[in-house]
Amino acid sequence: MHSAIDAATLRAYRDTHYRVRGDTPMTLRIDQPSPALAALHQVHGVDCSAFITAANPHSRRCGDDANARRQLALAQDLERMGLAAMAAAGEHPSNGWPAEPSFLVPGLSLHDARMLGEKYGQNAVVWSGADAVPRLVLLR
Template sequence: MFSGSEIPRDVIQAYLETHYHVHGSAPTTLKVGEANPVLAALHQTASVACSSFITAWNPVSEQQELARDLERQQALAQTLQQRGLSFIDGIGQHPANGWLGEDSFLVLGLALNDAKALGMQLGQNAIVWSGAEALPRLSLLR
């Protein structure tokens, strides 16, 4: 399914198992491959057909200093604001592996190619993207 990627298989597996928690007025947890009715409602309310769950934390899944991750995430928020994109705070957290949760955003209306480009700019291995069917999919970037 993910052949040809530079990303180690165990890292990909961790991404697939991670819970992508969306905060805000309609909190929900996104799981790769599981349709999410709350996400569908968020899309409808925002009049968008897609969204992307993205972080600036820990480029290429290498742990960074907390202060640096917080700076990177703030810069991402500013970039999203400058682009006029709506986003909701969230956190990506594996349920069992002990990896520190990563502050993230659910960006509403961010097309797949734009989401991939932004993820690559941030040095990320992957993003989680959902189309009109509100089915989160893992999209590898390396």
């Protein structure tokens, strides 16, 4: 698939550790099956989930205050959709990019994950189906 996203950014997305906080902490990696995510799907009675952020649209740093406002708006959108969002952060292990506040959202469909990612100017979202394998879904 051709993408408007440069190769270095794509590589960074693939290398990022997608960390879920709270009662069921886990680290998701692109294209690596996650037994912890499979168990979470089962507990929530869903067959999919998405790891999504509103921070730093198109991978341009916005600053903490702007990112906090964007995350709050995303949280409100998820609440209106009747979905529970778990606190998370995307953290690259070595490139110095600040951890991005994010959510893991059990039950968020691929269609809705794409829609929200596009609404908040993201290059990509991470989505997992019934196989609990996080996949990078490019939006540009």
